[in-house]
Amino acid sequence: MISTLGSWQICHEIVCKQTLILSLHGWREQVRQQLQQHPCLTSASLFAVVEDSENFGPFRKFESMAKSKAVTAPSQETRDYVFQQIQQTSEPVTAGQVAKLLAPPHKLSEAKVTPILDEFVAAERLQTFPPKTAKGKPRYWDRDQNEFARSLILETLDKKGSLAKTDLRKAVKQLTEELFLNAFQGLLDAQKLFEHPPLPKKKTSLFGNRPPAPEPYLNDLGVQLSKIVGQLKGASVPDEVLRRALVQLVESTGVPFGGGAVALQNVEMPSEELKVDLIALMRSIEPAADSGALVAARELRRAAKLEKMLFDQEILGLARQGRLMLHRHDFAGGLSPAERDELVTDGAGTYYVGMALRRESAQ
Amino acid sequence: MNPFRDAIVSNPWDEASADVPEIQSVVFEECLRGIDHVRKQHRSAALLIHGAAGAGKTHLLSRLRSQLTLKAPTATDRDESLFVWVRLQASPRMIWRHVRRTLVEDWFRPVRGQRSQFERILFHRLAEIRIADGDLEPWYEYMLDTDPAALEELLERVADSLFLDRNTTIAFKHLAFGRHRRDLRAWLGGDSLPEEALARLELSQDEGTDEDREHEARRVVLMLCRLAGNDLPVILSLDQVEALQASVGDREGLFAFGQLASTLHDETSNVLIISCVQSSFATELKDKSRGADYDRMTSLGARSLATLTRSQAEKLIAARLALAGSTFVRPTSADSLWPLEPADFQRLSAVDELTPRRLIATCADRFATWIARGSTAETAPVIAPVSTTDSSNPAERVETFLDEEWKTRVERTVSLNRPELTEDIVRHGLPQLVQILAPQWGPVRDDQLPDVPLIFAGPSGRTGISICTQANMNSVTAQLKRLKTQFTPERLSRLIVLRDGRVPLSKGAKVASQALAHLADQGAEIVEHSTEVFAALDALRGLLSEAKSGDLARDGQTVTPQTVEEWLRRHLPDGLRDFVDEIVGNPKSGHVESLRVEELATLLAERPVISLIEAAESLKCAASEVERVVAHHPEIARILIGPPAVVFRAENEV
Numbered sequence A: 001m002i003s004t005l006g007s008w009q010i011c012h013e014i015v016c017k018q019t020l021i022l023s024l025h026g027w028r029e030q031v032r033q034q035l036q037q038h039p040c041l042t043s044a045s046l047f048a049v050v051e052d053s054e055n056f057g058p059f060r061k062f063e064s065m066a067k068s069k070a071v072t073a074p075s076q077e078t079r080d081y082v083f084q085q086i087q088q089t090s091e092p093v094t095a096g097q098v099a100k101l102l103a104p105p106h107k108l109s110e111a112k113v114t115p116i117l118d119e120f121v122a123a124e125r126l127q128t129f130p131p132k133t134a135k136g137k138p139r140y141w142d143r144d145q146n147e148f149a150r151s152l153i154l155e156t157l158d159k160k161g162s163l164a165k166t167d168l169r170k171a172v173k174q175l176t177e178e179l180f181l182n183a184f185q186g187l188l189d190a191q192k193l194f195e196h197p198p199l200p201k202k203k204t205s206l207f208g209n210r211p212p213a214p215e216p217y218l219n220d221l222g223v224q225l226s227k228i229v230g231q232l233k234g235a236s237v238p239d240e241v242l243r244r245a246l247v248q249l250v251e252s253t254g255v256p257f258g259g260g261a262v263a264l265q266n267v268e269m270p271s272e273e274l275k276v277d278l279i280a281l282m283r284s285i286e287p288a289a290d291s292g293a294l295v296a297a298r299e300l301r302r303a304a305k306l307e308k309m310l311f312d313q314e315i316l317g318l319a320r321q322g323r324l325m326l327h328r329h330d331f332a333g334g335l336s337p338a339e340r341d342e343l344v345t346d347g348a349g350t351y352y353v354g355m356a357l358r359r360e361s362a363q
Numbered sequence B: 001m002n003p004f005r006d007a008i009v010s011n012p013w014d015e016a017s018a019d020v021p022e023i024q025s026v027v028f029e030e031c032l033r034g035i036d037h038v039r040k041q042h043r044s045a046a047l048l049i050h051g052a053a054g055a056g057k058t059h060l061l062s063r064l065r066s067q068l069t070l071k072a073p074t075a076t077d078r079d080e081s082l083f084v085w086v087r088l089q090a091s092p093r094m095i096w097r098h099v100r101r102t103l104v105e106d107w108f109r110p111v112r113g114q115r116s117q118f119e120r121i122l123f124h125r126l127a128e129i130r131i132a133d134g135d136l137e138p139w140y141e142y143m144l145d146t147d148p149a150a151l152e153e154l155l156e157r158v159a160d161s162l163f164l165d166r167n168t169t170i171a172f173k174h175l176a177f178g179r180h181r182r183d184l185r186a187w188l189g190g191d192s193l194p195e196e197a198l199a200r201l202e203l204s205q206d207e208g209t210d211e212d213r214e215h216e217a218r219r220v221v222l223m224l225c226r227l228a229g230n231d232l233p234v235i236l237s238l239d240q241v242e243a244l245q246a247s248v249g250d251r252e253g254l255f256a257f258g259q260l261a262s263t264l265h266d267e268t269s270n271v272l273i274i275s276c277v278q279s280s281f282a283t284e285l286k287d288k289s290r291g292a293d294y295d296r297m298t299s300l301g302a303r304s305l306a307t308l309t310r311s312q313a314e315k316l317i318a319a320r321l322a323l324a325g326s327t328f329v330r331p332t333s334a335d336s337l338w339p340l341e342p343a344d345f346q347r348l349s350a351v352d353e354l355t356p357r358r359l360i361a362t363c364a365d366r367f368a369t370w371i372a373r374g375s376t377a378e379t380a381p382v383i384a385p386v387s388t389t390d391s392s393n394p395a396e397r398v399e400t401f402l403d404e405e406w407k408t409r410v411e412r413t414v415s416l417n418r419p420e421l422t423e424d425i426v427r428h429g430l431p432q433l434v435q436i437l438a439p440q441w442g443p444v445r446d447d448q449l450p451d452v453p454l455i456f457a458g459p460s461g462r463t464g465i466s467i468c469t470q471a472n473m474n475s476v477t478a479q480l481k482r483l484k485t486q487f488t489p490e491r492l493s494r495l496i497v498l499r500d501g502r503v504p505l506s507k508g509a510k511v512a513s514q515a516l517a518h519l520a521d522q523g524a525e526i527v528e529h530s531t532e533v534f535a536a537l538d539a540l541r542g543l544l545s546e547a548k549s550g551d552l553a554r555d556g557q558t559v560t561p562q563t564v565e566e567w568l569r570r571h572l573p574d575g576l577r578d579f580v581d582e583i584v585g586n587p588k589s590g591h592v593e594s595l596r597v598e599e600l601a602t603l604l605a606e607r608p609v610i611s612l613i614e615a616a617e618s619l620k621c622a623a624s625e626v627e628r629v630v631a632h633h634p635e636i637a638r639i640l641i642g643p644p645a646v647v648f649r650a651e652n653e654v
Helices: A008-022 A028-035 A043-056 A058-066 A076-087 A095-101 A110-122 A145-160 A165-171 A177-189 A215-234 A239-252 A260-266 A278-285 A297-304 A308-320 A337-341 B025-041 B057-068 B092-108 B117-129 B136-146 B148-162 B166-177 B181-189 B195-201 B210-228 B252-267 B279-288 B291-297 B310-324 B342-348 B356-372 B394-416 B419-437 B473-486 B510-522 B531-548 B561-571 B574-584 B591-606 B612-619 B623-632
Strands: A127-129 A139-141 A194-196 A206-208 A324-328 A351-357 B045-051 B082-087 B234-239 B271-278 B302-304 B442-444 B454-458 B461-467 B494-500 B525-529 B609-611 B637-640 B646-649
Touching: A076 A095, A076 A110, A095 A110, A110 A139, A127 A145, A145 A165, A145 A177, A165 A177, A215 A239, A278 A297, A278 A308, A278 A351, A297 A308, A297 A351, A308 A324, A308 A351, A324 B279, A351 B279, B025 B045, B025 B057, B025 B271, B025 B302, B045 B057, B045 B252, B045 B279, B045 B291, B057 B082, B057 B234, B057 B271, B082 B092, B082 B117, B092 B117, B092 B181, B092 B210, B092 B252, B092 B419, B117 B136, B117 B148, B117 B166, B117 B210, B136 B148, B148 B166, B166 B181, B166 B195, B166 B210, B181 B195, B210 B252, B234 B252, B252 B271, B252 B279, B252 B291, B271 B279, B279 B291, B310 B356, B342 B356, B394 B531, B394 B561, B419 B442, B419 B454, B419 B461, B419 B494, B419 B531, B419 B561, B419 B574, B454 B574, B461 B574, B473 B494, B473 B510, B494 B510, B510 B525, B525 B574, B525 B591, B531 B561, B531 B574, B591 B612, B591 B623, B591 B637, B591 B646, B609 B612, B612 B623, B612 B646, B623 B637
Parallel strands: B045 B271, B045 B302, B082 B234, B234 B271, B461 B494, B494 B525
Antiparallel strands: A127 A139, A194 A206, A324 A351, B442 B454, B454 B461, B609 B646, B637 B646
């Protein structure tokens, strides 16, 4: 029975029971020898189990009875591993969060991680950051305060949507005024932060982490236009004449028809802000994606939850990189506007119904 | 010669010109693995292939068919398989009949230098139980000549081992002995046969209602697959699935297709179903099919056809140029993409536009321009815009293309038209025709009217159409009798009984004549149309089906169904307009004339040449009326002006 044990819980239980008996003698080495008879445990996992029991389970109680715990300092390898984990985070982290990031055989408790982090701070490899909340603990990161401020602003906008500057300032009140202003201006200059003109009947500009969506600005105009078009149709103006007039009207605003593809392709979108891995998402939607199965644009769009234009741009970008193969809809003219909206478009009248991973991409 | 002119493979049975194996090799290998899977597992499976219009779906099937074609005499120690290509240009409620007919035609199809596929089945079955060693085909020939009784006994054993029913066993024997080949083919394909032919074949044919016939077709298809056996996997390629949809969003076609795929998947053990659809249709198929059906039609997965890489494009161009041989000399400065310009290639490969069809079409245009400018080895590649050979605008070019396409298709469908196809043509084509000319009339179903497969509901009520074109008089009689009870004012405002003048009621079919007359008394309209009308309807459904499936293209650009419909609306022949008028309530000629037509056809079947006076006496009408009927229906009769004037039966020119 024991040799077939595989689950962590059962192993943990055995450790506890065996430790209870052996702790009378108090020697962890003996526990290890005993448990090595069980082939379900690798040496790394065995060590982790014992460490875990030592920190959180009954082992600690009995160990104190044995009064002979062998305290060993974390190895240099473990220290480097801790630093690597912090480098991979997208924001400052507490010692407790770092401890949770560590995997066997480098698993350490928060108490053991904290002095290591402090050593890194002393060596100027890490910087400390104020806690997120009043009761929170200090945080550590390998990047500087300005980068932290920029990251915090973008993260806030991502969560809350576009905000007025004063509201954004309140939302990141842990930043100093100077830090906020520097980061804010830096993001604007780098075109990672975008000023949204005031909406109709509003006075305040908003700021977002992507350009404004045109629809809210055009809503009122759309209502008025629909009314006028209805009146003209009622006056027997043919559709063709109306269409021509509307196209001329739109083109007179500086938005050309027909050249849209080029214009759209050249839009600098904040792609680095994209949090969605569309390739991974395709694989999760369609398990056979790596074999070339088609993923419908509609399904991927819903799963990605991106703004339409940004989604289309990302998909076209991936196709240009040769990672995706787009499948064109030859008769998009026969679709309703709602159906067409679900497809990916290049803005020049070409619609794509779905996409498949290219072989090289799949591999 | 422009080696790029022919850009579309319209039939996998034709040899594909300039095949480049690297193109779509991944999906092709997947198909071969699928066949291997079916052969080894003894379980049917299915693969769905989708791609953009012009990505090469039918070309891929052509390559597959070519790969599977035997290069040597049949032998059981080699992995062999059977191939069927079904273009689903059919009414959803006739899908099994369509598959049955196509399967039988393909298995009887002569393959260059080889036995037909039916004969290969026969050899494989005989090889399982034969008693002699040595080569199979010489042994079979020997048995056929010297010991037919022993061969018949072996065939009996095969039939017993496969639990074949009586009809199938007899058909199998006819096949083995090469007897009644034409009638046998018609019987296996589901055509209605006259009693005399059935008597010769010693086979029976119980046609029953529409549903019965569909059920029978399903049974025959499954039985034929079983007859092939697990050593001979059947590759059943289902192309142009889109054509099953009468209109955008129509679910009946998708449902029928799903059922077909599921049944073949579950109730056979040796079939690889390869379904080919456009990518735009693939998503609709997934959304609107029943989940269980979709799972079965993709049991081996769904695969995309890729656009071309530069290397593949170069190889395709090279292969096409090789076709022209030494009929021209390439410019000295030509590169591996010639006759394309670098800008052409960039444009085509911008975002997944580089399908084989578009590449070849662009090359064709470039090549034609180069020839027109006086091709010499020193001539630099042309830099002028594409299409310098044709100054008309794109809309005009499409219009011209459709004009020519229609003319060619009608010529072909007229030459191929036969009465056995009338029901297929009308049931698939008529709903599409009505949608174009009278969109306010929509198709409806009524399960209480099993012999009225087409019903159109419109502003003036419901018009039902029953198609009575069977060659077997017993079947016609039975159907006409059933119609008498089904035709009630509660269910139908009007009933049109569609007859085909080439299959008149025989003189002995008195009960059928009476039933037809009774129906006419009840108010049913007996209508006949000329071969030209049926051929035009056939051309219409073919054109629309190919447009829906992305297989209709001009200069590499797909011509949409909307464009085709628009063109048809303006160019349809009068015969088709009259057909629709009859349905929507504006009949050009009354049913009295239709009855006259029927009577005249029957008379001429009995007496192919008769004087006008005698004909008028037989039909109990004036000679002028006979003259008028003949003038309207030249497909049935002609008149030799006398004296004396003689009416004679028009022979089918097919």
